[in-house]
Amino acid sequence: MATKAQRLSLADLQSMKVGVWDLESSSLNGSFGHVLVAGVLPAFTPDLKECKVIRIDKTKGYHTTMWDDTQLIRDTVQELNKYDVLIGFNNLWFDVPLLHTRALSDRLPWLRTDIKHVDIYQFVRKRLRLSSRSLYSLLTQLETKNQKTGLVPKIWRCAVGGHKPSLDKIVEHNIADCASLAEAAARIVKHVDLPFFYVR
Numbered sequence: 001m002a003t004k005a006q007r008l009s010l011a012d013l014q015s016m017k018v019g020v021w022d023l024e025s026s027s028l029n030g031s032f033g034h035v036l037v038a039g040v041l042p043a044f045t046p047d048l049k050e051c052k053v054i055r056i057d058k059t060k061g062y063h064t065t066m067w068d069d070t071q072l073i074r075d076t077v078q079e080l081n082k083y084d085v086l087i088g089f090n091n092l093w094f095d096v097p098l099l100h101t102r103a104l105s106d107r108l109p110w111l112r113t114d115i116k117h118v119d120i121y122q123f124v125r126k127r128l129r130l131s132s133r134s135l136y137s138l139l140t141q142l143e144t145k146n147q148k149t150g151l152v153p154k155i156w157r158c159a160v161g162g163h164k165p166s167l168d169k170i171v172e173h174n175i176a177d178c179a180s181l182a183e184a185a186a187r188i189v190k191h192v193d194l195p196f197f198y199v200r
Contacts, residue, residue, distance in 0.1 A: 005122075005195035005196065005197055006197075007193035007194065007196065008085065008118065008189075008193060008194050008195075008196050009189070009193045010189045013044075013085060013189060013194075014044070016085050016116075017082065017083050017084045018042070018043035018044070018083060018085040018086075018087065019040045019041065019042055019043060019080065019082075019083040019085070019086050019087070020040065020042075020086075020088070020178050020181050020185065021038070021039060021040040021080060021086055021087070021088055021095070021178065022038075022039050022089070022095065022174055022177045022178050022181070023035055023037070023038050023076075023094075023095045023098060024038075024170050025098060029098070029101070030097075030098050034056070034068075034069040034102065035069045035072055035073060035076070035098070035099070035102055036055070036069075036159060036160070036167065036170060037053065037056070037167070037170050037171055037174045038053070038072065038075075038076040038079075038174075039052065039053050039054070039174040039175055039177070039178045040080060040083070040086075040178070041178040041179060041182055043085075043087060043182050043185065044182070044186060045182075048179055051175050051178055052079055053171055054075050054079065055072070055167060055171055056072050056167075057162070057164060059071040059072055063162075066160075066162050070106040070108070073099065073106050076099065077108060077109060077110070077111060080111055080115070081112050081115070083115065084116060085116045085117075085118060085196065086111075086115055086116070086118070087118040087120065087181065087182070087185050087194075088117070088118070088181070089119070089121050089177075089181055090119065091119050091121075092117060092119040092121075092197060092199070093119075096111065096199055099111070111199065113199065113200045115199070116196040116197075116198065117196060117197050117198070117199055118185070118194045118196045118197075119195075120135075120185060121133065121135075123188065123194065123195065124137075124138055127192070135148055135177070135181065135184075138184055139184060142183075142184055142187055144187070146176060146179040146180040146182075146183050147176070147180055148176060148180050149172065149176045149177075151169060151170065151173050154166075155169050155170065156170070
């Protein structure tokens with residue numbers, strides 16, 4: 001459950017450890033799907049090599065149980081818990097609930113309840129009037145250097161089936177999402193304080 005929004009200024013964010021994150025999953029829900037890739041990029045850094053990528057094919061036992069995301073979820077929660085603020089796009093309605101659903105299934109802890117969550121989608125929905133509410137529309141409007149990449153459905157199906165080159169493409173997509181969102185958030189916060197929520 002998300003609490004009522006409060007706000008963070010640029011000065012606030014610069015004094016905290018802030019990460020921009022994204023999940024890539026085999027399904028839009030945690031009952032029938034599992035997480036394939038998680039990425040978190042320290043905000044306000046231009047170096048994409050700093051993006052921490054956690055991928056399911058690097059977990060123990062992957063080649064015999066490709067669907068088991070237990071280690072990935074554990075590692076993702078531990079990594080995200082290092083941050084004071086997490087910025088995402090639709091993270092309050094998708095990424096956090098999906099992560100918690102998988103953690104619940106895998107009997108793992110959830111994210112810390114004192115983390116401040118900034119959802120750029122909520123900002124777009126309430127404060128902007130774009131052609132659509134998608135991340136692509138926001139990035140196009142801002143003309144960001146980093147842009148969201150598209151993937152054809154076959155790539156996702158192949159990745160779920162264990163095809164490494166396809167999973168590599170999803171990793172590239174994940175890093176691009178984190179980088180473009182970090183750039184967009186840095187631009188937005190120069191004009192307006194960003195609303196944040198606690199998830200409890």
